[in-house]
Amino acid sequence: MAFDKKRNIRQNIEAIRTVFSIEKEGRTATNDEISILKQYSGFGGLKFILNPVGQPDDINQWKASDMPYFPLTQELFSHIKDNSESENSYREYISKIRGSILDAFYTPTEITQSIAAAITDTGISISSILEPSAGVGAFIEPFTGIDGRRICAYEQDLLTEKILKNLYGSNADIRIDSFENMHEEDTGYDLIIGNIPFGTTSIFDLSYSRGKDQARKFAAQSVHNYFFLKATDKLREGGLLAFN
Known part of the structure; x- marks a missing residue:
């Protein structure tokens, strides 16, 4: 199926509208709202959101092929602005x-469900799980609901973290932070799973980039190598690493 940008941004707007409403009313999400929140899929590939939308005539600065997305982008930014705690909060949301x-x-x-089923079929005992780049929690969902199981999930995008907390906050330790800030002593996970970022972006983690270990220095030069190596450091002996 082709990537439907309009459908994607509409679903994102509805999820953001829903999570702001839930938080403003200080309640938990209904089943219908949970379904809406799970439709959130981030803004990967939606480059048109980089364009200005503050004024109606800003559309003249957009490429012709992106102009159909101008009203939806205006709606997105307007809704975030109306629900931001301050101007600084709004700018941080948009920057992220x-x-x-x-x-x-x-x-x-x-x-994610197929991967989870394959892991479960191995029969490996899993009492602790780490998701270093959680999004809205698709990888941790199949593992929730089991008493005594510890799940830790990292997500650094502010809006995504709001949605993640409303979906799985009662089942997991949701941390609004980046994986590189995870404490060194927080280790020994049975399973580390997720869809990690790939690219040539270097990572600011002095324990890797300025340490004596050459493999760590090399890994810190690209985000995916860093995630792979740091994840192995966080596994227990015999633990399972499953990155998509």
Whole structure:
């Protein structure tokens, strides 16, 4: 199926509208709202959100092929602005969204569920799980609901983290932070799973980039190598690493 940008941004707007409403009313999400929140898929590939939308005539600065998305982008930004705690909060929300267009690509649930089923079929005992780049939690969902199982999920995008908390906050330790800030002593996970970012972006983690270990120095030069190596450091002996 072709990537439907309009459908994608409409679903994102509805999810953002829903999570702001839930938080404003100080309640938990209804079943219908949970379904809406799960439709959120980030802004990977939606480069048009980098364009200005503050004024109606800003559309003249858009490429002709992007102009059909101008009204939806205006709606998105307007809704975030109306629900932001301050101007600084609004700018931070938008900065995070715009900064995610190169790597915020979410894995379809059909794939995450198949991976989870394959892991379960191995019979490996899993009592602790780490998701270092959680999105809205598609990879951790199949593992929730089991008493005594510890799940830790990292997500650094502010809006995505709001949605993630409303979906799985009662089942997992949701941390609004980046994987590189994970404490060194937080290790020993049975399973580390997720859809990690790929690219040549270097990572600011002094324990890797300025340490004596040459493999770590090399890994810090690209985000995917860093995630792979740091994840292996966080696994217990005999633990399972499953990155998509």
